[in-house]
Amino acid sequence: xxxxxxxxxxxxxxxxxxxxxxxxxxxxxxxxxxxxxxxxxxxxxxxxxxxxxxxxxxxxxxxxxxxxxxxxxxxxxxxxxxxxxxxxxxxxxxxxxxxxxxxxxxxxxxxxxxxxxxxxxxxxxxxxxxxxxxxxxxxxxxxxxxxxxxxxxxxxxxxxxxxxxxxxxxxxxxxxxxxxxxxxxxx
Amino acid sequence: xxxxxxxxxxxxxxxxxxxxxxxxxxxxxxxxxxxxxxxxxxxxxxxxxxxxxxxxxxxxxxxxxxxxxxxxxxxxxxxxxxxxxxxxxxxxxxxxxxxxxxxxxxxxxxxxxxxxxxxxxxxxxxxxxxxxxxxxxxxxxxxxxxxxxxxxxxxxxxxxxxxxxxxxxxxxxxxxxxxxxxxxxxxxxxxxxxxxxxxxxxxxx
Numbered sequence: 001x002x003x004x005x006x007x008x009x010x011x012x013x014x015x016x017x018x019x020x021x022x023x024x025x026x027x028x029x030x031x032x033x034x035x036x037x038x039x040x041x042x043x044x045x046x047x048x049x050x051x052x053x054x055x056x057x058x059x060x061x062x063x064x065x066x067x068x069x070x071x072x073x074x075x076x077x078x079x080x081x082x083x084x085x086x087x088x089x090x091x092x093x094x095x096x097x098x099x100x101x102x103x104x105x106x107x108x109x110x111x112x113x114x115x116x117x118x119x120x121x122x123x124x125x126x127x128x129x130x131x132x133x134x135x136x137x138x139x140x141x142x143x144x145x146x147x148x149x150x151x152x153x154x155x156x157x158x159x160x161x162x163x164x165x166x167x168x169x170x171x172x173x174x175x176x177x178x179x180x181x182x183x184x185x186x187x
Numbered sequence: 188x189x190x191x192x193x194x195x196x197x198x199x200x201x202x203x204x205x206x207x208x209x210x211x212x213x214x215x216x217x218x219x220x221x222x223x224x225x226x227x228x229x230x231x232x233x234x235x236x237x238x239x240x241x242x243x244x245x246x247x248x249x250x251x252x253x254x255x256x257x258x259x260x261x262x263x264x265x266x267x268x269x270x271x272x273x274x275x276x277x278x279x280x281x282x283x284x285x286x287x288x289x290x291x292x293x294x295x296x297x298x299x300x301x302x303x304x305x306x307x308x309x310x311x312x313x314x315x316x317x318x319x320x321x322x323x324x325x326x327x328x329x330x331x332x333x334x335x336x337x338x339x340x341x342x343x344x345x346x347x348x349x350x351x352x353x354x355x356x357x358x359x360x361x362x363x364x365x366x367x368x369x370x371x372x373x374x375x376x377x378x379x380x381x382x383x384x385x386x387x388x389x390x391x392x
Contacts, residue, residue: 029195037247037372044237044246051234066252066334066346068195068313077250 025071032074039081046088050095099127109136113150131158189312192334196251198371201311201336202378205302208363208389210356213284217388221284224291225275233267241294244372252334254347262296262347282356282363285388295367295381298336300343302362304354307339309366314342321351336366363389 069077102125109116113136122133133155138144192199213221236242245261260268266287270276276291278284282299290296300309304322314333319326320342329335335342344350346368356363365385369378 026194033247033251036250040247040250041238041243044243048235048238064253065330065348066254067332068192068334069251069253073253074251077253081250 028071029069029074032071032078035078036074036081039078039085043081043085043088046085046092050088050092095127099125102126106134109134109152113152114148117150131155188310192311192313196248196371198369199248199311200369200378201309201366202369202382203309203364203366204382204386205362205364206386206389207361208282208299208356210280210282210358210360213278213281217281217284217288218278220288221276221278224288225270228267228270228276228291230271233264233271236264236267239294241373241377244370245294245296247372248370249347252346259347263290263294266290281389285385288388289381289385292384293377293381295369295373295378296347297365297367297381297385298344298350299356300350300354300364300366301356301360302364303360305338305343305364309343309364310337310339311335311346311368312337318342320344321353323351323353325352327351 102121105116105119106121106126109119109121116136117138118136120133120135123130135153135155136150137153139149139151144150188199188201237246242261242263245263246256249256249259249261256264266276276287279287286297286299312335314329314331314335314337316331318329318331318335318341320329320335321327322341329342329345334346336344336346342351343354365382367378367381369375
């Protein structure tokens with residue numbers, strides 16, 4: 001047991017590079033570049049999975065021209081990309097959960113429309129394309145409302161073109177969350 | 188190629204080709220080819236482009252050299268965005284149209300310089316302190332360490348950035364130097380195809 005007393009290590013000091021041992025910074029940089037490449041691939045997959053309707057990628061905070069990055073800079077790039085990937089995956093999971101909730105709501109609406117009066121679920125809520133929606137409305141208007149005759153009305157989809165009125169005020173007819181805008185902005 | 192750069196990126200390369208050109212309007216065949224490319228390109232292509240090997244390799248290399256491809260778009264993604272916003276790959280002139288076609292078809296960007304303004308061979312290196320982009324009257328200073336395309340006299344453009352004033356192809360240009368930057372992950376065959384496509388289009392006109 002005496003031996004144990006002599007094996008205490010002083011860990012309070014910073015790591016010391018032993019003589020004759022060189023830190024292979026180039027190898028470390030190569031490893032970081034490989035990690036960045038992998039995260040970039042995962043980010044590309046996450047971006048494609050989130051389309052349409054997903055958020056456009058937010059540029060990293062750093063600016064500057066093309067240059068050889070040192071170890072610290074590469075680590076920062078890697079960390080920022082990893083954070084972004086984590087956030088993208090989190091948003092994908094949240095969106096999938098929201099869509100699952102809406103699908104469940106739609107099933108309940110179809111089974112018991114009277115319990116979900118005037119509730120509307122759009123195709124976008126369900127993660128589907130098109131402008132259609134499911135809306136719980138009374139049959140025959142006020143008569144159905146008084147009599148409790150409720151049903152789910154499926155909209156016919158995207159509005160028809162409005163001719164010259166559309167050309168006069170195109171912005172009023174376009175959704176701000178247009179997936180094509182997102183595709184154009186992030187391509 | 189600068190030795191430090193070559194050690195960091197063994198697969199990085201600059202491929203150049205000098206050939207006679209006659210700038211002017213594009214032929215009907217070139218315009219038709221641009222229209223064909225426009226009709227084949229859709230929003231979904233733009234979205235999934237970053238998963239394709241060549242555009243992805245350029246995105247990764249941008250990250251490796253401190254550029255953010257979501258801020259400074261890679262050339263092929265820039266072309267895709269233009270296509271989505273304008274509704275077509277707009278015909279401009281023989282040189283630009285040839286560069287656009289080769290870029291969209293292969294994903295490899297090519298730039299064209301006026302060969303008469305260059306001294307010696309083109310290379311890729313970090314800028315030195317006090318250097319300026321170009322040699323004309325409107326030269327701009329360049330930060331030391333920035334990666335530049337340079338001939339034997341001075342930088343003629345920032346890597347993936349604008350060419351220095353006075354070195355681009357002009358209407359009176361007789362010989363153009365085409366160059367492409369091969370980044371790690373892009374096979375030689377793609378770069379060669381891009382150069383070949385561009386050269387053939389310029390030769391045909």
